[in-house]
Amino acid sequence: MALQQVVEQIVIGLGYDLVEIERSAGGLLRITIDLPWVQPAADAPAPAVEQFVTVEDCEKVTRQLQFALEVDGVEYKRLEVSSPGIDRPLRHEQDFVRFEGSVVDITLKAPIGAAGAGQVNATRKKFRGTLERAEAGGWQIVWSDEPPAKPGQRVSKKRVPAPLQALGFTLDELRDVRLAPIVDFKGRGNKAGPAPA
Incomplete structure (x- = not known):
């Protein structure tokens, strides 16, 4: 099975979204996961607490991927599973x-x-x-x-933006x-x- 299919199957099977797969020099295989997003209904209240990917989530996915990649014979030296971070890529x-x-x-x-x-x-x-x-x-x-105003800088109300x-x-x-x-x-x-x- 191809790398993309193996990783997608494991990540989605564990209840996460696959954001990105990246291979880097030195054998690094970087997998980025996120929590699934469901579009809220128009009349639904906003969630009380925003949820984020935790270290435990990354550990769970890493354990399953290590096993699956070994079974499929995928070559890599180091596996890194992480959340998308503040500069998350938008793909779909x-x-x-x-x-x-x-x-x-x-x-x-x-x-x-x-x-x-x-x-x-x-x-x-x-x-x-x-x-x-x-x-x-x-x-x-x-x-x-x-350009944005610098902290402490006074901006004239007469200035046209x-x-x-x-x-x-x-x-x-x-x-x-x-x-x-x-x-x-x-x-x-x-x-x-x-x-x-």
């Missing part, structure tokens, strides 16, 4: 639906060319912005080229899409729930 349509509204980094296979209207450089291939569903049915990324720009794309036009690795050190804040007494 379901990933785009799941992370709609998030800030993403996209890299196109080819520059936008003359079709890019407005102030966008025609040779540009990389963009960072908010992932949104396009009106025409595909996907788009919306961004502003205005840079215009928002949008670029529509299909999944076939993309080389790579990842969640933007943005860390908020102020914490998650109090989402919903009573204040402690």
Whole structure:
């Protein structure tokens, strides 16, 4: 059986989603897993606690993969099973639906060319912005080229913000899409729930 099939069968069988399989120099086999995502119903309340892949999840998958890969005779020197991290790759349509509204980094296979209207450089291939569903049915990324204000910097209320720009794309036009690795050190804040007494 092929490596992709063996890994998918084990990971999905254990109740996880397979995000990525990567072979690196030196015999490293890196498997990235995530918890399955089910699109919430429109009237369903938001989950109280966000769930993440734990070390125990990675250990469970590693044990099963070591056995299965040995049985199938897959050559590797080191196996690494991990969660996707803050710069998670988006590969499938379901990933785009799941992370709609998030800030993403996209890299196109080819520059936008003359079709890019407005102030966008025609040779540009990389963009960072908010992932949104396009009106025409595909996907788009919306961004502003205005640099963010530095902490403590005063911003005039009279200053006109840079215009928002949008670029529509299909999944076939993309080389790579990842969640933007943005860390908020102020914490998650109090989402919903009573204040402690």
